[in-house]
Amino acid sequence: MDLGLAGAVAVVTGGSKGMGLAIATTLAEEGARVAVMARGAEALEAAEARLREAGAPDAVGISVDMADPASITAGFDTVAQRWGEINSLVHTVGPGDGYFEDLDDAQWEQAFTLGTMSGVRAVRAALPLLRAAQWGRIVTLSAHSIQRQNPRIVAYTASKAALSSVTKNLSKSLAKDGILVNCICPGTIVTASFTEVLKDILAADGLDATDPTDVMTWIDNNFHQPCDLGRAGLPEEIASITVYLASRRNGYVTGATVNVDGGSDFV
Structure with missing residues (x-):
């Protein structure tokens, strides 16, 4: 199946490791020009090499602290200077875990900074570049714990629930621009x-x-x-559905929250 990604510009936040890297690699294999954003220089360098081997010869790793608004803006400025537009934004960043009794206010604020506001800021910075492109897609990664609660990850889950809500709302406000917006909830x-x-x-x-x-x-x-x-599940199994939703081939799915959790009784 041709996903229509050849020559498209894709940005994956948190794309140097784990699910983010699997998504970025699949995008590269489909012919997209890929930028990954993360903090660690060594992991970014390794990711960049992997993406080039996968089929994105001009792939780039951009050092971005997703807890820092100025760093996020600067990261997308780099993409703008390099390509001038974005077709696909995939946001995968999330906070750590912790039980309710163990979390103070600063840790709650950090959870929402990474779990929610990093997505808000990434979309805000990317929107002019998405609107400049012929077509645009946004996919955020939330978590199936927003429907299937786990006390060990209370702040993580709350921040991801907020991100899911923002994603759904964006699908409505950006429909007029032809930008499709969806949310993946990995198990x-x-x-x-x-x-x-x-x-x-x-x-x-x-x-x-x-x-x-x-x-x-x-x-x-x-x-x-x-x-x-x-x-x-495996990272590649998250990547396959994410890349479809982030592709031009997806022409009619927007506002969806998709569980990818091996099957559960939650919808």
Whole structure:
């Protein structure tokens, strides 16, 4: 299927690792010109090399602190100078976790800075470039925990719920411009960072944090949130649906909040 991404300009925030990198790589494979935004110079350099190998010879990694409004503006100024327009903006940035009793006001504010306001600021900075293009798409990554609550990630979930709401609202206000806006809610996804954080915890239960089935077993045992497929997901499985929604091929899906969680009883 031709997604109509050849020569398109795509920006992926948080695109140097995990789901963001998988999305950026898929965009590159489809022929898009890709910019990824993140903080770490080493990860950005590695991501840029990977994207060029995947099919985006002019891919660029842009150092952006998504908690800093000025840094976000500067990042999109770099894209404007390089290409002058954006067809696809994919925003993947999110905060850390924590139980309610463990979070002070500063940590709540940080959660909303990264989980909500980074998306608001990225869209604001990208809009002139999206409007300058022949067609435009925005996809944000929220979380299935906005419908299936987990006490361990209360501030994360609240900030992602707000992002989902903003995304839905944007689909209405930007429809007149022909800019389609959608939200992806990933379930449990086995990324390198997920594995690194939880490998010892799962190992204590005799489970492998790199094995999607073992990961879902641990999720079910500890949080009683199984999925119908009986395994966790992979970054590439988030990338496939995200890239479709971010593509020109998607001509009629807007305002959708799409669960990609292996099947649950939440809609």
